[in-house]
Amino acid sequence: MVFFNVKLFPLLIIPFNSVWSTSSNSISESLLQCPSTHLNHSNSSKEIILTRNSSAYSSVLQSSIQNLRFLNNSTPKPEVIVTPFHESYVQAAVICSKKHGIQIRFRSGGHDYEGLSYVSYDPFIIIDLFNLQTIHIDIENESAWVASAATLGQLCYSIVQNGKVHGFPAGSCPTVGVGGHISGGGFVTIFRKYGLAADNTSQQISMGEELFWAIRGGGGSSFAVSLAWKLRLVPVPPSVTVCKIEKTTEEGATKLFSKWQVIADKLHEDLFLHLVVEVANEASTTDGKTIKVSFDSLFLGPVEKLLLLTQDKFPDLSLDRSNCTEMSWIQSVMHLRRNHDANTSYAQASI
Ligand SMILES: Cc1cc2nc3c(=O)[nH]c(=O)nc-3n(C[C@H](O)[C@H](O)[C@H](O)COP(=O)(O)OP(=O)(O)OC[C@H]3O[C@@H](n4cnc5c(N)ncnc54)[C@H](O)[C@@H]3O)c2cc1C
Ligand SMILES: *[C@@H]1O[C@H](CO)[C@@H](O)[C@H](O)[C@H]1NC(C)=O
Ligand SMILES: *[C@@H]1O[C@H](CO)[C@@H](O)[C@H](O)[C@H]1NC(C)=O
Ligand SMILES: *[C@@H]1O[C@H](CO)[C@@H](O)[C@H](O)[C@H]1NC(C)=O
Ligand SMILES: *[C@@H]1O[C@H](CO)[C@@H](O)[C@H](O)[C@H]1NC(C)=O
Ligand SMILES: *[C@@H]1O[C@H](CO)[C@@H](O)[C@H](O)[C@H]1NC(C)=O
Numbered sequence: 518m519v520f521f522n523v524k525l526f527p528l529l530i531i532p533f534n535s536v537w538s539t540s541s542n543s544i545s546e547s548l549l550q551c552p553s554t555h556l557n558h559s560n561s562s563k564e565i566i567l568t569r570n571s572s573a574y575s576s577v578l579q580s581s582i583q584n585l586r587f588l589n590n591s592t593p594k595p596e597v598i599v600t601p602f603h604e605s606y607v608q609a610a611v612i613c614s615k616k617h618g619i620q621i622r623f624r625s626g627g628h629d630y631e632g633l634s635y636v637s638y639d640p641f642i643i644i645d646l647f648n649l650q651t652i653h654i655d656i657e658n659e660s661a662w663v664a665s666a667a668t669l670g671q672l673c674y675s676i677v678q679n680g681k682v683h684g685f686p687a688g689s690c691p692t693v694g695v696g697g698h699i700s701g702g703g704f705v706t707i708f709r710k711y712g713l714a715a716d717n718t719s720q721q722i723s724m725g726e727e728l729f730w731a732i733r734g735g736g737g738s739s740f741a742v743s744l745a746w747k748l749r750l751v752p753v754p755p756s757v758t759v760c761k762i763e764k765t766t767e768e769g770a771t772k773l774f775s776k777w778q779v780i781a782d783k784l785h786e787d788l789f790l791h792l793v794v795e796v797a798n799e800a801s802t803t804d805g806k807t808i809k810v811s812f813d814s815l816f817l818g819p820v821e822k823l824l825l826l827t828q829d830k831f832p833d834l835s836l837d838r839s840n841c842t843e844m845s846w847i848q849s850v851m852h853l854r855r856n857h858d859a860n861t862s863y864a865q866a867s868i
């Protein structure tokens with residue numbers, strides 16, 4: 518068990534072994550006793566440990582489950598849910614779980630597609646970080662400290678509250694959690710220029726390059742739990758250009774798709790041009806279906822410059838000023854987010 522700490526906002530790394538066997542039938546009762554022996558300053562440990570008997574257990578468990586497939590009675594439930602509001606509770610819960618040979622699932626925003634943050638087929642507890650959402654923006658130094666359970670929406674909002682010329686390359690879905698997002702990579706419309714969210718973090722404590730690398734992109738919980746991240750903000754222009762153009766196969770979408778595959782990675786890094794392929798009508802037979810390709814783009818600059826660029830590199834797209842809107846970066850984040858409804862079927866491609 519190793520702890521690292523920094524003074525202001527700790528980036529707490531707890532490497533842990535996730536394979537422990539169960540030995541007790543009264544795990545939750547033992548866990549209830551456990552934290553207080555490790556917590557020096559707590560007189561409220563029972564409130565933050567929710568057992569199956571707690572009235573808040575179900576609502577907290579379900580609160581951030583995004584994959585509704587897991588909302589049924591056959592999905593295994595945790596023995597307890599720990600809801601820390603201070604890092605010491607995380608430490609205590611990890612120590613106690615290890616002592617009782619029970620698995621841990623860490624949850625920030627709960628958007629894991631496979632429910633990895635709240636499902637286990639061995640006895641387990643959830644350490645739900647939702648109380649840890651502090652965001653501190655330091656515009657002068659173009660940086661931010663963000664607690665893991667802050668959402669991407671809260672992060673982007675906080676950045677623009679501090680000025681219109683900074684952004685961060687985090688995903689476009691506002692309810693995704695920072696913790697799972699950064700530890701899995703994290704990409705959005707400005708990634709061609711600025712890389713992934715995980716690329717724009719900085720090491721605050723001496724954990725070694727290899728561990729720092731491992732906790733950013735390998736998928737959350739593989740190596741550690743991160744409680745907060747130090748981010749480097751990136752510059753964005755006060756006004757960006759968002760365009761949308763749709764073509765069906767009858768209107769030459771196949772040719773454009775083909776061309777896009779060859780040129781997209783060579784376009785200027787200020788231009789993100791991605792496409793979404795979907796069925797445009799509700800025909801009941803395969804033959805009657807119309808395929809539509811939407812070209813959605815974000816350009817970090819004015820519309821005039823974008824039109825010159827596309828006329829030069831992708832004239833067949835016939836991008837017109839009327840297909841484009843200038844707006845602030847934060848407006849573009851909201852504008853370009855896709856609806857991830859479970860019953861929307863489409864394929865998207867980004868280079
Ligand atoms: C609607 C929707 C839209 C999305 N849009 C985008 C997008 O635009 N761009 C993009 O790149 N991705 C996107 N994603 C994917 C998303 O980034 C990942 O699913 C991400 O892992 C979710 O993070 P979370 O904290 O919300 O999830 P959680 O379910 O809480 O966690 C995901 C994984 O990370 C682990 N984990 C959580 N917190 C921590 C922590 N503090 N320390 C260590 N491990 C932790 C969990 O145990 C789990 O294994 C989207 C997902 C959804 C459902
Ligand atoms: C839950 O409630 C049952 C019945 O009231 C009780 O026997 C059990 O000890 C309780 N468990 C916990 C962990 O409080
Ligand atoms: C525990 O708390 C007391 C009172 O707040 C403090 O004096 C003491 O230093 C703490 N001990 C540890 C190990 O943190
Ligand atoms: C103990 O709980 C009370 C009431 O909830 C709170 O005001 C106080 O700050 C707590 N003390 C410590 C040391 O956490
Ligand atoms: C219930 O949840 C399990 C996962 O825990 C899933 O495999 C199964 O498909 C779900 N059942 C239904 C009817 O959705
Ligand atoms: C910015 O960073 C410098 C050097 O690390 C530091 O001295 C200064 O206090 C920081 N500014 C703010 C506002 O924190």
Ligand SMILES: *[C@@H]1O[C@H](CO)[C@@H](O)[C@H](O)[C@H]1NC(C)=O
Nearest residue numbers: 711712713716717749750751
């Ligand atoms: C963000 O990450 C990218 C890719 O590693 C890097 O080129 C860029 O300099 C980073 N941005 C900042 C502001 O550090």
Ligand SMILES: *[C@@H]1O[C@H](CO)[C@@H](O)[C@H](O)[C@H]1NC(C)=O
Nearest residue numbers: 761762763836837838839840
């Ligand atoms: C793009 O502009 C062209 C020319 O004005 C127009 O015919 C087309 O409908 C526009 N496409 C969209 C998606 O608005």
Ligand SMILES: *[C@@H]1O[C@H](CO)[C@@H](O)[C@H](O)[C@H]1NC(C)=O
Nearest residue numbers: 855856857858859860861862
């Ligand atoms: C999803 O499917 C339901 C039932 O068929 C339908 O009512 C709803 O409009 C669909 N949602 C979307 C976004 O297509």
